[in-house]
Amino acid sequence: MTTTLLIYFCLAIRLHAESFNTSTTSTPFSLEGEYSKISTTCFSSRDYELLSGDFIRHTYARLFSSTLLEYSAVTIGLAELRKALAFGPVRPWTHYKYEEPTKQELESATSLEEYYNLIEPTTPIQSLDSLFFFEKNIHIAVDYLDKRLPSIRNIFRRRFEEKSKGTKNDRK
Known part of the structure; x- marks a missing residue:
């Protein structure tokens, strides 16, 4: 999933480059520091409960957290990619299309x-056909991660800004 996202991102950068202002002042940013x-x-049991929107408690919140964290981070990455490309926000979930x-x-x-x-990468978990989560569960987790670990969004934002500098917005 991450590889697919990176491939699409590189394609999109090449196609949408001129619309970016490369004369912005940048503050010192340490990728290693953010990592x-x-x-x-460390997440406590309470963190896992908040991540799930206080829907489930302790052990059960931990059980779902791995998948919830993964798809919340992917959603943050897609949001930052769309922002870097000057596209609208992440689209609402739809039924999953299995065919290309x-x-x-x-x-x-x-x-x-x-x-x-x-061509935006999606999975059945990120669709109305998900057997794991509702779309609102991902939004709650994204909001929590933005408060608890803003470094996730900062890393995506910085990487996409760096990759988009000096590229040309041309579909051909």
């Missing part, structure tokens, strides 16, 4: 964002 903040953070978009669908896309919407 360190994440790796040294057809060549005709891709060719008929009238904008880069429309094209990206066709």
Whole structure:
């Protein structure tokens, strides 16, 4: 999933580069420092309960947390990618499409964002067909992670900003 996201991101950068302002002033940012903040953070049972939106307690909250953390981080990454590309926010969940978009669908896309919407990486867990979570569960977890571990969003944002500098917004 992460590899697919990275591939789509690289494609999107090349296609959407000119729209970015590269003359921004940057503050010192240490990727290693942000990684360190994440790796040294310990979650208590209460953290897991809050991550789940206080829906389940202690041991059961921990059981679901691994999957919830993974897909919440993916959602944060997709949101930052869309923001870096000047696209709208992450789209609401729909039913999962098991087939890839057809060549005709891709060719008929009238904008880069429309094209990206066709190829944006998703999984059955991130759809209305999910057997694990409701969309609101992911939103609650994302909000909690933004408060508890803002480094996750900071890393995605910085990486996407760095990758998008000096690239050209051309679909061809």
